[in-house]
Amino acid sequence: MFNRIASLIEPILPELTAFRRDLHSHPELSRREHRTSEKIRAALAKLPNLEVLPALTGTDVVAVLNADKPGRCLGIRADIDALPIQEQTGVEYQSTVPGVMHACGHDGHTTVLLGTAMVLSKLADAIPGKVKFVFQPDEEDEGGGRRLCEHGVLESPKVDGIVALHAWPGQPVGTISFSRSTVTAASSPFAIKVLGVGGHGAYPHRSVDPIVISAHIITALQTLVSRVVDPRDAAVVSVGQIRAGSADNVIPPEAEMAGTMRYLLPATGEKLHECFRRLVEQTAAAHGGRAEIRIQQGYPPLINNAAMVALIEGAVCDLFGQDHMVIEDMPSMGVEDFAYYAERVPAAMFRMGIRPAHLGDYPHLHNPGFNFNDEALPVGIRMFCEIVRRFFNVTD
Numbered sequence: 001m002f003n004r005i006a007s008l009i010e011p012i013l014p015e016l017t018a019f020r021r022d023l024h025s026h027p028e029l030s031r032r033e034h035r036t037s038e039k040i041r042a043a044l045a046k047l048p049n050l051e052v053l054p055a056l057t058g059t060d061v062v063a064v065l066n067a068d069k070p071g072r073c074l075g076i077r078a079d080i081d082a083l084p085i086q087e088q089t090g091v092e093y094q095s096t097v098p099g100v101m102h103a104c105g106h107d108g109h110t111t112v113l114l115g116t117a118m119v120l121s122k123l124a125d126a127i128p129g130k131v132k133f134v135f136q137p138d139e140e141d142e143g144g145g146r147r148l149c150e151h152g153v154l155e156s157p158k159v160d161g162i163v164a165l166h167a168w169p170g171q172p173v174g175t176i177s178f179s180r181s182t183v184t185a186a187s188s189p190f191a192i193k194v195l196g197v198g199g200h201g202a203y204p205h206r207s208v209d210p211i212v213i214s215a216h217i218i219t220a221l222q223t224l225v226s227r228v229v230d231p232r233d234a235a236v237v238s239v240g241q242i243r244a245g246s247a248d249n250v251i252p253p254e255a256e257m258a259g260t261m262r263y264l265l266p267a268t269g270e271k272l273h274e275c276f277r278r279l280v281e282q283t284a285a286a287h288g289g290r291a292e293i294r295i296q297q298g299y300p301p302l303i304n305n306a307a308m309v310a311l312i313e314g315a316v317c318d319l320f321g322q323d324h325m326v327i328e329d330m331p332s333m334g335v336e337d338f339a340y341y342a343e344r345v346p347a348a349m350f351r352m353g354i355r356p357a358h359l360g361d362y363p364h365l366h367n368p369g370f371n372f373n374d375e376a377l378p379v380g381i382r383m384f385c386e387i388v389r390r391f392f393n394v395t396d
């Protein structure tokens with residue numbers, strides 16, 4: 001049965017390409033993916049052997065293949081949201097929404113998962129278990145993955161393992177890369193308010209200048225990574241925003257900063273949090289001011305599960321050959337909300353090359369010139385179908 005996969009994908013590619021380009025023309029921001037989820041729901045409703053579930057959090061779409069069959073359940077997740085970026089690709093199907101575009105390839109992820117559902121719905125009898133297709137909103141903003149997990153997306157039916165992919169412009173179409181352990185970092189967004197005493201710029205001795213204090217804090221923060229974290233470990237502390245003042249001759253009463261900490265190990269995160277607080281509070285105090293600090297617990301690290309990685313590795317070698325497989329030895333300091341699934345069930349994510357073979361360079365994710373490459377659609381569908389075959393040990 002599964003050896004028919006290529007012949008099942010070929011005829012649906014024009015429809016899938018049109019679907020992807022339609023999503024690309026109508027991108028929707030996080031938690032507002034109403035049109036997108038309606039399109040997905042309508043396409044899934046036409047498929048046999050598939051039960052489309054009521055939404056759990058608003059714009060999500062979850063569907064289960066072989067819902068009544070006993071046996072294990074494999075989840076496959078795609079993210080569906082776009083970004084607040086003005087598109088500059090110039091393609092004829094470019095975004096019709098000013099300031100919003102699919103710059104992270106989620107239009108492609110969504111279409112690959114839809115195509116996988118279309119193919120597997122024809123092979124349902126050959127699969128001795130269930131497949132749960134998760135179309136997840138809000139990957140780019142607040143982490144829709146966490147909300148879906150908290151709302152039971154991994155229950156009823158219970159998911160025994162889950163996979164996902166991300167489009168990767170750094171590699172050519174047909175190349176798959178993955179990590180055998182940590183894929184992405186954990187994050188802790190922070191905000192600092194420095195409280196001083198405002199006054200005239202010409203009489204600084206009558207003020208406590210929060211701008212000078214902020215400058216010392218920003219400089220002191222650079223020592224967290226260089227002097228607090230074990231040099232063999234990895235961490236990042238970046239201040240991304242600073243706001244203060246209203247005139248050139250006024251010392252303002254306060255200054256605000258915001259930024260992010262990234263780290264791979266929970267123990268490193270705890271140490272960073274503690275040292276960050278001490279450094280910021282006492283640097284402010286040393287200059288006669290005060291600091292209010294807010295540190296959020298952001299995304300957990302994404303750690304690929306060995307058994308799920310083995311399915312991916314087997315699939316790449318079988319479908320494309322070992323020379324199309326790249327092992328990522330170093331984790332990314334970016335974050336990914338697929339980590340919330342991976343905290344709960346065996347999970348693995350792989351990166352799928354989308355750079356056209358004849359190009360040496362391709363616009364990267366979140367760049368206004370980025371566009372998913374439709375040539376990669378069949379690659380993703382074949383990967384997911386082969387992972388399903390291996391998960392259920394289907395031999396024919």
Ligand SMILES: [Zn+2]
Nearest residue numbers: 104140365366
């Ligand atoms: Zn993104």
Ligand SMILES: [Zn+2]
Nearest residue numbers: 104105106166
């Ligand atoms: Zn993305």
